[in-house]
Amino acid sequence: MASVGRCGSSILKDATWSGLWARSGKVQDMVPDSDLGHVLSFMQVLWELEQGLNRRSKAMLRRYGISGPQRLVVRVVGRLGPVTPASLARVLRVHPASVTRLARTLEGKGMVRRRSDPADRRQILLELGPEGIRMNRLKQGTVEHAIDAALRQSRASEVEVATRVLRRAVRRLVPDRVRAMKGKSA
Secondary structure, three states: OOOOHHHHHHHHOOOOEOHHHHHHOOHHHOOEHHHHHHHHHHHHHHHHHHHHHHHHHHHHHHHHOOOHHHHHHHHHHHHHOOEOHHHHHHHHOOOHHHHHHHHHHHHHOOOEEEEEEOOEEEEEEEEEOHHHHHHHHOOOOOHHHHHHHHHHOOOHHHHHHHHHHHHHHHHHHOHHHHHHHHHHHO
16 A cells, blocks of 8 residues: 555544545545544534535435425425515525525425515515425425434434534624624514
8 A cells, every 4th residue: 555644554444534535535635534623624524514415405406396495495484384584584594685586486486475464564474385385295305304314313412512513603604694683683
């Protein structure tokens, strides 16, 4: 076996090797996760998670005609019932314009429909359309099905800690957005 620098020949025995080796097969990509340090190792997992979410979203779009973010809108509207676009944006923690774009796309697919709020005719409510009701029941092959399976394999305390750490990271990455959302929901 060719020498791989300080890593030596333990490469075949070490279970903590980066997934880079499996994907590329290049000697220069054989860096053990432990050599990355805790910050880069954590970021590596986040990057893999993002890639996984994107892959599953694209697969859902091909198979079911709905992406991960669109499905999240359907699931939240299905869970909350008729909801204003502004309220939905706060729940999803996205800009209202993002909800408008998602709702427009879903409306075109018959998954969401708009109607006037009976309590305030100036207000618009989003609710599930016939196709959205069907899509809301879908379980297999979805992003949340995969996440649910991972959460079921974890202790509640692990999930709570992971959630807190991820929220702290979000606050550091997008502090202005978080402050703005807290102000709107207060």
